Amino acid sequence: MFRLEFIIKKIGQVIVTLFGVATFNFLLFRILPGDPIRLLARAGRLSSEAIERLRVVFGLDKPLPVQYLIYLTNLWRGEFGTSMTYRRPVVDILSERISNTLLLLAAATVIVVVIGVGAGMIAAARRGTKLDRSLVVTSLVFWSLPTFWTGLILVIILGVYLKSFPISGISTPGMDFNSWFSKAWDIGKHLTLPTITLAIVDMGQFMLITRSTLVDVLTEDYILTAKAKGLPFKKILWRHGVPNALLPIITTTALYVSLVIGGAIQVETIFSWPGMGRLMYDAVLRRDYPILEASFLLFAATMILANFLSDLSFSN
Numbered sequence: 001m002f003r004l005e006f007i008i009k010k011i012g013q014v015i016v017t018l019f020g021v022a023t024f025n026f027l028l029f030r031i032l033p034g035d036p037i038r039l040l041a042r043a044g045r046l047s048s049e050a051i052e053r054l055r056v057v058f059g060l061d062k063p064l065p066v067q068y069l070i071y072l073t074n075l076w077r078g079e080f081g082t083s084m085t086y087r088r089p090v091v092d093i094l095s096e097r098i099s100n101t102l103l104l105l106a107a108a109t110v111i112v113v114v115i116g117v118g119a120g121m122i123a124a125a126r127r128g129t130k131l132d133r134s135l136v137v138t139s140l141v142f143w144s145l146p147t148f149w150t151g152l153i154l155v156i157i158l159g160v161y162l163k164s165f166p167i168s169g170i171s172t173p174g175m176d177f178n179s180w181f182s183k184a185w186d187i188g189k190h191l192t193l194p195t196i197t198l199a200i201v202d203m204g205q206f207m208l209i210t211r212s213t214l215v216d217v218l219t220e221d222y223i224l225t226a227k228a229k230g231l232p233f234k235k236i237l238w239r240h241g242v243p244n245a246l247l248p249i250i251t252t253t254a255l256y257v258s259l260v261i262g263g264a265i266q267v268e269t270i271f272s273w274p275g276m277g278r279l280m281y282d283a284v285l286r287r288d289y290p291i292l293e294a295s296f297l298l299f300a301a302t303m304i305l306a307n308f309l310s311d312l313s314f315s316n
Contacts, residue, residue: 007312014308021300026071028296029289030064080294085286090294093279098298100170101264101275107191108198113253116203120210125237127215135207143204151197151270158193166190168272194271198264202256209252213245220244251310 055061062070074081080090116139123135159167166172170190177183217223218241226236268277276295283291 010308010311014304017304018301021304022072022075022297023068025293025297025300026068029293030067075297080297081290083288083291085283085288085291090290093291094276094294094298097274097276097279100273101268101277103187104191104194104198104268104273104275105264107195108202109253109256111195111199112203112206112256115199116206117210117249119203120207121214121237121242123207123211124214124218124241125233127218132211136211139204139207141204142200143202143208145201147197147201147266148270150200151193151267154193154197155270165192167193170274190271190273194267194273197267197270206249206252206256210245210249213248214241217241217245 078091080094082088083090083093086093119135119139123132126132155167158164166189168190171183171186172190175186177186218237223236223240226240227233264275265277265280267273268275269281272278276298279291280295282288283295
């Protein structure tokens with residue numbers, strides 16, 4: 001019964017939070033300086049009559065409360081309006097780009113979690129040794145690296161000088177792929193540098209969190225009791241230590257998926273990766289408010305959902 005009440009309460013909080021985020025999202029782009037219609041007018045040298053027609057098309061001629069009601073109604077229907085730049089529904093544009101971002105985030109998350117958690121377990125098992133200290137220092141250095149700087153260094157070294165990997169795009173332009181394998185191989189080569197950039201910057205936090213959590217677990221009374229009974233250390237580590245240290249790691253992983261979006265924006269911009277981050281960057285430059293509104297709301301919803309799943313995992 002308590003479990004059901006907890007879930008209902010959390011769902012209610014998620015709904016209220018989403019409503020607040022949607023309202024803030026609507027107001028944010030109405031109070032920012034600059035007029036996107038005037039920007040379009042300068043680009044196309046439009047007449048005053050054409051500018052007014054554009055205001056009608058994008059619904060900017062109506063009072064702010066009316067725009068807000070239309071905005072909420074469209075959200076309920078799953079509609080995000082029409083892009084001012086591409087003149088296409090925002091939903092269609094997002095659906096094209098989000099799969100590329102998910103591919104990048106999935107590849108980076110797998111590498112970050114596997115290497116970061118593995119290194120953290122090794123450091124905790126070798127606590128106080130030179131290996132432990134080396135792993136901690138390396139993780140702190142990686143964690144402190146700026147994402148954009150790391151990406152540029154990889155572009156210069158691996159892309160320009162060594163010419164080992166492509167430095168832009170998701171595939172080679174104009175190439176005729178003979179099979180799905182050759183296309184996947186080409187995409188994989190383009191994916192390498194963006195993935196390595198995210199992995200280098202983010203794996204440090206997983207290593208440090210895993211090490212800290214596992215070190216605390218290994219000092220618990222039941223671990224000392226297991227040692228007193230003469231159980232081998234590897235058995236104690238994998239049967240008692242690791243399972244009890246997984247909860248913070250799972251929580252960190254759930255939050256990482258939403259937090260890494262900030263780094264993905266920088267990485268996609270550096271490597272011209274055609275994903276959500278690059279789309280948002282271009283939308284900021286062009287003041288394409290419908291795309292920015294939809295992107296911010298989508299990212300906020302991802303963060304809220306990640307926190308919701310994290311709370312559920314803690315309640316078990």
